[in-house]
Amino acid sequence: MSSPSVSAEPKRRKWSRQARHQAISGWAFALPFFLAFCLVFVAPILSAIRSSVFTMKASGGGLFGGGEMEEVFVGLENFQTVATNGAFWSGIGRVFLFGIVQIPIMIGVALLLALLIDSFLVRRPGIWRLSYFLPYAIPGLVAAIVWGYLYIPEVSPFADMLPEIQGSPFFLSPPIVLWSMANMTTWTFTGYNMLIFLAALQAIPGDLYEAARIDGASGWKITTQIKIPMVGSAALLAVLLSIIGTVQLFNEPTVVSTLATWMPKDYTPMMMAYNTMMGLLTPSGAGMASAISILMALIAGSLAVLYFLAQRRLQK
Amino acid sequence: MATKTAHGKLATTPDGLRYRPSHEGLPPRSIAPSKLARTLTLVLLAFIALYFLLPIVWVVFASSKTKGDLLSSFGFWFGNDIAWGANWDSLMAWTQNLFPRWVLNSIFYSTVAATVGTLLSVAAGYAMAKFQFPGRNAMLGIVMTGLLMPVALLTVPMYLLFSQLGITNTIWAILIPCIVSPFGVFLGNVYAASSVPTELLEAARIDGAGEARIFFTMVLRLLAPAMVTIFLFIFVATWNNFLLPLMMISSAELKPVTLGLYGMMSYFDPNRGAVMLGALLGVLPLIALFLFLQRFWQAGLAAGSVKG
Numbered sequence: 345m346s347s348p349s350v351s352a353e354p355k356r357r358k359w360s361r362q363a364r365h366q367a368i369s370g371w372a373f374a375l376p377f378f379l380a381f382c383l384v385f386v387a388p389i390l391s392a393i394r395s396s397v398f399t400m401k402a403s404g405g406g407l408f409g410g411g412e413m414e415e416v417f418v419g420l421e422n423f424q425t426v427a428t429n430g431a432f433w434s435g436i437g438r439v440f441l442f443g444i445v446q447i448p449i450m451i452g453v454a455l456l457l458a459l460l461i462d463s464f465l466v467r468r469p470g471i472w473r474l475s476y477f478l479p480y481a482i483p484g485l486v487a488a489i490v491w492g493y494l495y496i497p498e499v500s501p502f503a504d505m506l507p508e509i510q511g512s513p514f515f516l517s518p519p520i521v522l523w524s525m526a527n528m529t530t531w532t533f534t535g536y537n538m539l540i541f542l543a544a545l546q547a548i549p550g551d552l553y554e555a556a557r558i559d560g561a562s563g564w565k566i567t568t569q570i571k572i573p574m575v576g577s578a579a580l581l582a583v584l585l586s587i588i589g590t591v592q593l594f595n596e597p598t599v600v601s602t603l604a605t606w607m608p609k610d611y612t613p614m615m616m617a618y619n620t621m622m623g624l625l626t627p628s629g630a631g632m633a634s635a636i637s638i639l640m641a642l643i644a645g646s647l648a649v650l651y652f653l654a655q656r657r658l659q660k
Numbered sequence: 661m662a663t664k665t666a667h668g669k670l671a672t673t674p675d676g677l678r679y680r681p682s683h684e685g686l687p688p689r690s691i692a693p694s695k696l697a698r699t700l701t702l703v704l705l706a707f708i709a710l711y712f713l714l715p716i717v718w719v720v721f722a723s724s725k726t727k728g729d730l731l732s733s734f735g736f737w738f739g740n741d742i743a744w745g746a747n748w749d750s751l752m753a754w755t756q757n758l759f760p761r762w763v764l765n766s767i768f769y770s771t772v773a774a775t776v777g778t779l780l781s782v783a784a785g786y787a788m789a790k791f792q793f794p795g796r797n798a799m800l801g802i803v804m805t806g807l808l809m810p811v812a813l814l815t816v817p818m819y820l821l822f823s824q825l826g827i828t829n830t831i832w833a834i835l836i837p838c839i840v841s842p843f844g845v846f847l848g849n850v851y852a853a854s855s856v857p858t859e860l861l862e863a864a865r866i867d868g869a870g871e872a873r874i875f876f877t878m879v880l881r882l883l884a885p886a887m888v889t890i891f892l893f894i895f896v897a898t899w900n901n902f903l904l905p906l907m908m909i910s911s912a913e914l915k916p917v918t919l920g921l922y923g924m925m926s927y928f929d930p931n932r933g934a935v936m937l938g939a940l941l942g943v944l945p946l947i948a949l950f951l952f953l954q955r956f957w958q959a960g961l962a963a964g965s966v967k968g
Contacts (some may be wrong), residue, residue, distance in 0.1 A: 370791030501735025
């Protein structure tokens, strides 16, 4: 970050006036965003933490309650309920399995495509870049509807060639449906990740290639020894963003569950949080939903940090 | 004999040396890949392109089909009837004539959120890049944290907060969350640091221009490429958002098109051709925007990610 030369000023009074001007104008420009950020990021986090330690109980007590509903402080009871709920952990397990398979495949394909498009092997990079990126322009929800229909044998051009499993169409059956959804997200986001890699590749200085060529490096050597190591930080970012995206997996399972009606309402933790909030699951309520969200955020954050640290150690 | 190779003719330099010129726009012959390698790559890329494009092609055909044709006819061509008209009528009937309104709602939410969000982002990014103010580094940290925050997780507590404020089921419940884009601030910051010269700002200050005037008349122009990228980014994110309207919006008149389509497909046994037509019409504005602004996002969408 460049900053105006404030240290070179000898007179103290002038310095402080300038500093004040800097502070006031800086805050004036940053303030609208900062306020909106507080309302959208900070306040919900605080409100989630607060509501996660309360629960709504009827003041009369008893199973059906009597009297008014009132908020009762319950400490960490909501967290305990969530953490001992098997459905929460199987949701986390599904999301984890999803991520550990889907993210490497998607990032790998995106990197391969970017390397091919960036190489001498391809003459018209623009067309390819556009056709791989186009699915990103389709909202995840619409993509899920389209692929969902492509998975129903009656409508799909290819799904009727595959057998039924456990009474469900192949792509919507219990062992397969997670991978059917992995396909949806791969389809949508591969092109976006490819763009991240392409931008990183284009930022590599050309002299590096020239020097390598003079030293007799082949195209393959340049790819493996220069290009791939040089896009490391872009890969780190792409993987981190993908982990975060996977944790919040919601649109795809929500759409698919209207087609595969066997899917539970807590198939992924995000679905569980939503349905708990909306009272479609028991136990329900704002406190419980907040507890789920906070636990998920903690798990996601630790995963991202773990990945980041592992990556750093590998690079050293 | 050498003159008859597939790669073209020999040329002669003014002093009489014969050489084989390179093709224009291609790498030097000595390091150019073989024709076989290029053909194989082309085949591979074409196959992958089919994976990405065929579902879109399929939607175009599926949206033109009656129920019977969807079941029986070949997926990648028209059926016996081209039923776009009938499917449109059915789409309107299923949605109680609200479908066009949903598309307009989406356009409204996305345009307003993207416009305001871009301005806020660029102003904050510019402030962090060009002003020394207390809390600047903390703010940078906040933005980076926000960048890696799973936003969907915030939606549940945001719903609680907004219902206390009494603004659920209003346009504000969609607009306010969507104008906040840590990515936009990040990109604006990176871009302002590299392409707004501090000398220019100082010159304008010496000439007596106020900070607001400097920002609106000079800085915004310098930041135009970043602004297009941020605009596009927020626009797409708002258009694609599903969980937020699902939680916040209950009246049919306020629904964006994603929520409307979901409601339609989750009916028992909907007219699938009509749903496909709705899906197609619901993404056309976005695809048009992407094609129209192609040269901007191709350069800019990933630019921030490289420098970070």
